[in-house]
Amino acid sequence: MERLDGSSAVPERLRGGIIALGNFDGFHLGHQAVVGRAVARARAEGRPALVGTFDPHPIRHFVPDSAPFRLTTLDQRQRLFAEAGADAMVVFRFDTALAALGAEAFVEQRLIAALSIAGVVTGEDFTFGKARSGSVAMLAAFGAARGFSVDTVAPVALDGATVSSSRVRELLQEGDPRGAARLLTRPFAIAGLVQHGDKLGRTIGYPTANLDMGGYVRPAYGIYAVRGTLTDGRVLDGAANLGIRPSFDPPKELLEPFFFDFSGDLYGQPLEVALIDYLRPEARFDSLEALTTQMDADCARARDLLAR
Numbered sequence: 001m002e003r004l005d006g007s008s009a010v011p012e013r014l015r016g017g018i019i020a021l022g023n024f025d026g027f028h029l030g031h032q033a034v035v036g037r038a039v040a041r042a043r044a045e046g047r048p049a050l051v052g053t054f055d056p057h058p059i060r061h062f063v064p065d066s067a068p069f070r071l072t073t074l075d076q077r078q079r080l081f082a083e084a085g086a087d088a089m090v091v092f093r094f095d096t097a098l099a100a101l102g103a104e105a106f107v108e109q110r111l112i113a114a115l116s117i118a119g120v121v122t123g124e125d126f127t128f129g130k131a132r133s134g135s136v137a138m139l140a141a142f143g144a145a146r147g148f149s150v151d152t153v154a155p156v157a158l159d160g161a162t163v164s165s166s167r168v169r170e171l172l173q174e175g176d177p178r179g180a181a182r183l184l185t186r187p188f189a190i191a192g193l194v195q196h197g198d199k200l201g202r203t204i205g206y207p208t209a210n211l212d213m214g215g216y217v218r219p220a221y222g223i224y225a226v227r228g229t230l231t232d233g234r235v236l237d238g239a240a241n242l243g244i245r246p247s248f249d250p251p252k253e254l255l256e257p258f259f260f261d262f263s264g265d266l267y268g269q270p271l272e273v274a275l276i277d278y279l280r281p282e283a284r285f286d287s288l289e290a291l292t293t294q295m296d297a298d299c300a301r302a303r304d305l306l307a308r
Helices: 029-045 058-062 074-083 103-113 136-146 165-173 177-184 288-307
Strands: 002-005 018-021 049-055 088-093 119-123 149-153 189-193 222-230 235-243 254-259 270-280
Touching (some): 018 029, 029 119, 029 149, 074 088, 074 189, 103 136, 119 136, 177 270, 222 254, 235 270
Parallel strands (some): 002 088, 018 119, 049 088
Antiparallel strands (some): 189 270, 222 235, 222 270
């Protein structure tokens, strides 16, 4: 699957496609419905299937000091779009120039001139252009005048509530990764390069693969049952501390998975860690013995949960 720059003309073989437009952070059930409609239309018409996403998120541009909130990186989104059947991901870099681009100019420059699109699929609440001045109705009017179709997809509901990225974040922050996974159709996962830490874990028999949380939303601090995926496809079960490690000084925010029955050097390697179950909040222990006893219990419980 190709990653394309949304400000430049795409290769001829990808012009004239059907594009799903949105942010698609998290790629939950609602996003999947929009992209699924675009892919189905593209296949029916023999056209390329494209997914347009905005990065960084507009909130990050307008409120740069906002708390981390991302559910997916661009790399994760690209993989998810490919699995959904898209041929290419078009990244619209949300910078000062894009923020200043009016709705009609966005359509003319980014959709028609750069992509020569034949159709657009969005959610019903999609907005675009300077100050979010462009609506779905306006997009449909542009399409009618410029020769491309516009389809909208209604919000998806689960258990009587609309599926949204905001709700996914809330569930993670409430310590409910399984609830979040129902909306995402997969566990929430944090990806990054394994860092060198202070290596305290290995001194008590629990070596960890440390990941920085970066721009991801902060789920509830605590202990999780997790699954890690290595670049070679191996999947490792484990338990992880996500938080600031209150038993150690100085506090340092990390995701620290310990993988059962694994030995090897992961430093500097890409790793993706999926949060499966929330076991308990973080706690401070007065001794390494007390900490180790609790970690033994946590790992036993995580093994049991993951085995189910």
